[in-house]
Amino acid sequence: MTTKYIFVTGGVVSSLGKGIISASIGKLLQARGYKITIQKFDPYINIDPGTLNPYEHGECYVTEDGMETDLDLGHYERFTGIRTTRHNSITTGRIYKTVIDRERRGDYLGKTIQVVPHITDEIKRRMLREDEKDEDLDFVITEVGGTIGDIESAPFMEAIRQLRWSLGRNAVCVHLTYVPYLKAADELKTKPTQHSVKELQSMGIQPDILVLRTERHLDDALRLKVASFCNVDLECVVQSEDMASIYEVPVNMQRQGLDEAILRKCQTTGNLGGKTAEDTHGMASWHAFLEKQRCATREVHIGLVGKYGLQDAYKSIRESLNLAGIYNDVKTTIHFINSEEIIKENVAKELSGLAGIIICPGFGQRGIEGKIVAAEYTRTHDVPTFGICLGMQMMVIEFARDVLGYKDAHSAEMNPNTLHNVIDLMEEQKSITEMGGTMRLGAYECELEVGSKAWEAYGKEILIQERHRHRFEFNNKYKEEYEARGMKCVGINPDTRLVEIVEIPEKRWYIGTQFHPEYASTVLKPHPLFMSFIKACI
Numbered sequence: 247m248t249t250k251y252i253f254v255t256g257g258v259v260s261s262l263g264k265g266i267i268s269a270s271i272g273k274l275l276q277a278r279g280y281k282i283t284i285q286k287f288d289p290y291i292n293i294d295p296g297t298l299n300p301y302e303h304g305e306c307y308v309t310e311d312g313m314e315t316d317l318d319l320g321h322y323e324r325f326t327g328i329r330t331t332r333h334n335s336i337t338t339g340r341i342y343k344t345v346i347d348r349e350r351r352g353d354y355l356g357k358t359i360q361v362v363p364h365i366t367d368e369i370k371r372r373m374l375r376e377d378e379k380d381e382d383l384d385f386v387i388t389e390v391g392g393t394i395g396d397i398e399s400a401p402f403m404e405a406i407r408q409l410r411w412s413l414g415r416n417a418v419c420v421h422l423t424y425v426p427y428l429k430a431a432d433e434l435k436t437k438p439t440q441h442s443v444k445e446l447q448s449m450g451i452q453p454d455i456l457v458l459r460t461e462r463h464l465d466d467a468l469r470l471k472v473a474s475f476c477n478v479d480l481e482c483v484v485q486s487e488d489m490a491s492i493y494e495v496p497v498n499m500q501r502q503g504l505d506e507a508i509l510r511k512c513q514t515t516g517n518l519g520g521k522t523a524e525d526t527h528g529m530a531s532w533h534a535f536l537e538k539q540r541c542a543t544r545e546v547h548i549g550l551v552g553k554y555g556l557q558d559a560y561k562s563i564r565e566s567l568n569l570a571g572i573y574n575d576v577k578t579t580i581h582f583i584n585s586e587e588i589i590k591e592n593v594a595k596e597l598s599g600l601a602g603i604i605i606c607p608g609f610g611q612r613g614i615e616g617k618i619v620a621a622e623y624t625r626t627h628d629v630p631t632f633g634i635c636l637g638m639q640m641m642v643i644e645f646a647r648d649v650l651g652y653k654d655a656h657s658a659e660m661n662p663n664t665l666h667n668v669i670d671l672m673e674e675q676k677s678i679t680e681m682g683g684t685m686r687l688g689a690y691e692c693e694l695e696v697g698s699k700a701w702e703a704y705g706k707e708i709l710i711q712e713r714h715r716h717r718f719e720f721n722n723k724y725k726e727e728y729e730a731r732g733m734k735c736v737g738i739n740p741d742t743r744l745v746e747i748v749e750i751p752e753k754r755w756y757i758g759t760q761f762h763p764e765y766a767s768t769v770l771k772p773h774p775l776f777m778s779f780i781k782a783c784i
């Protein structure tokens with residue numbers, strides 16, 4: 247089948263959940279047996295979000311091939327189980343860099359380089375995935391970040407306009423807007439949606455499908471009003487009410503026929519591998535998951551010890567905990583604990599009532615002493631503890647200070663002059679001066695020690711692969727000392743001997759990973775380490 251292109255844009259306000267809608271469209275088409283991918287185009291000028299503070303843009307999601315990307319790629323992977331790559335996350339910065347590099351090489355043969363056509367051509371090339379021609383996809387879903395009307399997203403809109411023209415039936419535009427409820431008037435207002443669609447039309451794009459985000463149910467009269475003001479068929483105006491869980495969204499979209507509408511628009515009525523009627527188009531396993539989610543009401547309380555209070559900063563960790571909870575028949579309630587506020591005197595109180603804690607990843611000095619205090623408390627009180635990346639490094643430092651007796655033990659990241667650099671800069675990192683995209687990134691192998699808790703958790707597999715994002719590592723000079731005193735290095739990279747997992751076998755569950763397992767959890771396949779951690783917490 248010829249590849250079809252679905253463009254997802256957003257209007258009125260940001261944070262409407264375009265990523266969830268894009269992921270839901272992907273899920274529904276995948277369930278029907280189509281081969282799909284979902285990509286994100288972000289209008290900011292950073293080459294990638296790797297150098298962004300989580301307060302700016304939430305978590306940085308890492309692909310298997312080592313690209314630092316937008317957190318929406320996490321939704322795409324969790325919903326569909328399909329791995330994304332560096333071709334799925336594009337920014338204005340990357341587009342400009344490609345064009346400018348080409349200009350410097352002289353490829354444009356004396357031409358004046360302009361936003362139209364040179365920047366828009368490069369955007370189109372990426373939207374069409376021309377570097378990935380052998381993928382043989384049925385659908386490419388492209389989500390454009392930002393809100394219609396932003397100056398910086400204009401070249402992306404122009405690219406979509408041109409593609410719609412050249413692709414004809416093979417392109418579909420889905421526009422997501424907001425219908426606010428005004429309490430004083432007791433009314434739902436469609437005007438912002440009308441304006442947003444007008445703005446899109448003024449750029450030459452007529453949306454095919456409108457998804458209205460709303461906190462209250464929209465009746466048919468309101469949908470009809472939107473349809474007629476915006477030149478969109480009534481059955482192509484769907485509403486996305488707030489749901490108890492984001493994982494209900496695909497089913498809600500399917501109920502209103504969003505996938506049908508897309509297929510109709512691009513004149514594809516097929517239903518490839520996905521079965522029909524009785525399993526609602528290949529969604530049986532998804533429904534089974536939702537049923538499990540509904541039944542999981544008994545709560546387990548987990549503490550997230552980190553320095554970023556906002557929801558999106560540890561998105562994949564939160565979702566991994568939720569998913570592992572559901573598969574263990576419990577509802578995970580996550581409590582954020584600001585590590586900057588944890589000291590020896592209050593740690594017992596701060597962590598009281600928690601069944602287990604996660605020590606979060608991160609960079610830099612701020613909040614690390616609190617993480618170390620938390621690690622000591624949970625180790626000495628045998629509370630299940632899961633340290634991820636910087637979290638693992640803090641477990642290692644705490645153990646050195648308290649058990650090995652090296653009071654000045656530290657990471658070279660925080661104290662380059664410490665005598666006991668139990669966490670040290672990786673050799674290959676020493677010559678690096680540029681910060682963007684230069685960490686140890688992406689999937690690497692790890693060999694598990696037979697008999698360890700980690701090995702049990704992974705179903706007794708020996709060789710696993712997990713994703714990384716770090717510059718510092720466990721200093722192998724101290725390995726024997728650690729092992730002699732009870733902290734074992736149970737996961738090792740077979741090529742570099744880098745320590746990937748530490749655990750204290752005599753504790754109920756005290757494991758730290760240098761890698762980031764949270765990136766690999768999906769709705770239908772929760773991550774084995776999170777599964778095992780939640781089990782211990784219960």
Ligand code: GLN
Nearest residue numbers: 607608635636716717718
């Ligand atoms: N800052 C640490 C390092 O670079 C940990 C990074 C992380 O937690 N992702 O090694």
